[in-house]
Amino acid sequence: MAISRATQDLLTRVENDAPMGQYLRENFWFPACRSKALEADAPPRAVRLLGRNYVAFRATDGRVGFFPEGCPHRGVSLTLARNEENALRCIYHGWKFGVDGKVLEVPTQRENHDAFCKKVPLKHFPVKEGGGLVFVWLGSGEPAQLPDYEFMGIPDDQLHVTYQKLPYNWLQGVEGQVDSAHVTQLHKDLVQAFAATGRPEAMAAGDEAPEIEFDDFPGGFRYGAIRNLADGRRYVRMTGYSLPWYSYIPFEGGTCVIHVPEDDTTTALYMMRYNADGPLKPDHLNPAEDADNFPPYLTAGREDRWGQQRDLMKRTSFAGFPGHAIQEDFAVAESQGEIADRTTEFLNAADHAVVRVRKLYEDAVMRWLDGNPVAIEEPEVLAGGLMVPEGVDWRDREKASEFVVH
Ligand code: FES
Ligand SMILES: [Fe+2]
Structure with missing residues (x-):
């Protein structure tokens, strides 16, 4: 039995507010890339999930950072950013974003610099690694526990x-x-x-x-x-x-x-x-x-x-x-x-x-x-x-x- 157009759309569509996309986003950790695809201080990597663009990078100390791709200032791609000192630095105006999601430096802002940094709306997503994969939590609520998949913990x-x-x-x-x-x-x-x-x-x-x-x-x-x-x-x-x-x-x-x-x-x-x-x-x-x-x-x-x-x-x-x-x-x-x-x-x-x-x-x-x-x-x-x-x-x-x- 063939299925209706509505059911097909329900099952396949994930972009924008499609129910399937929301269900996946709010309930599951997403494989974002291979762990080996990210090296410390190496070029950041573009990641696309559910129709949205992100950037993933491995910081100097080995942790993984994960942000929306567009710089919170004026949207330049952070895949172009410098990856150094446990942070990404946007190449357009040099704003610097720590791997843990803190805005560390806004060189174009002289007055009230630190207070300004705190106000920059940088979004940062929780990340875990296991089984050779980088997993990201894109949901709005508290991250679920990352399941212990069969391929985890293998040498x-x-x-x-x-x-x-x-x-x-x-x-x-x-x-x-x-x-x-x-x-x-x-x-x-x-x-x-x-x-x-x-x-x-x-x-x-x-x-x-x-x-x-x-x-x-x-x-x-x-x-x-x-x-x-x-x-x-x-x-x-x-x-x-x-x-x-x-x-x-x-x-x-x-x-x-x-x-x-x-x-x-x-x-x-x-x-x-x-x-x-x-x-x-x-x-x-x-x-x-x-x-x-x-x-x-x-x-x-x-x-x-x-x-x-x-x-x-x-x-x-x-x-x-x-x-x-x-x-x-x-x-x-x-x-x-x-x-x-x-x-x-x-x-x-x-x-x-x-x-x-x-x-x-x-x-x-x-x-x-x-x-x-x-x-x-x-x-x-x-x-x-x-x-x-x-x-x-x-x-x-x-x-x-x-x-x-x-
Ligand atoms: S667009 Fe990134 S610092 Fe201006
Ligand atoms: Fe096959």
Whole structure:
């Protein structure tokens, strides 16, 4: 069932006073950039969230400051500012802003200098770091506690964080993330490569139509793709989705994919790869480097079919993209348009997770507007593989925990 224009707008729009934007802003810490993207006294960084522009910088002593991008004097971009002495100094008139949000110096003001400084309306946002990310609190109230996400507290060399700016609406990214039915089609090349080397992911990824079961929890859901094995056991590949934008997949240790709305038509994608138990394994799905921007997959657009190679499709490739599987995801999502039109869709049974995730967001926003917000209660395990004997339900958290195999 397609959805109405009003519902689509409710789910996708985040700018200005859109309810979704307000809900996200008032309830959650936002990933703002990779921690490594900010170096002490290095150039400040432009950050865009919910259609507004900010500046982030790492001060001399390592703390992170976060302000609106425009200087409170006359709006010059503070990404142009000098970053020194634990402060940003606007290059236009030299006003100096401390990392903690205090106005330290207004060189163009002689009289009552200190009193004047106190009156300058510099806005300053709380920041925390964890899991290789800088998080910012944009809400008007007291910051919530920053949740202890699975990728937090992992040693530096066992965690890779990649940031990519995507030229389409955030919900499109989210939907692609929970849409497991596309894996055996769009990513056929990868599945075949896995099968050729006998990797276990091939079994899970290569299952064209597994049985699907959901396990809802407040603020999210886990879903299990189930295969019945010859010995009576069931292999369950479990993935999880949790508000506001965290998608967990069982891949090479741990993988969390995060889609943060920069504005209505631009999304920040963070690909978190981690292994709590040891070094990261070589990566077959995602670029392994800890960096801003994947290899240049997004240089081609609609005019040149997002870089698709038709000659390759004749010979070896299903979808025609020679790079990582992620290039295929980017191409199809961007091809749906800046904001995919859900009012004209024609869905089938394999779209149940897409429908589920829309419902999750719709309920979350409506309940928040009603003054009864969802309290997120994640189960301990959000993603993994289980071999469950007959008579045990994988959704029974206590019983199933002993049958986790990866
Ligand atoms: S605009 Fe920044 S100091 Fe004047
Ligand atoms: Fe994909």
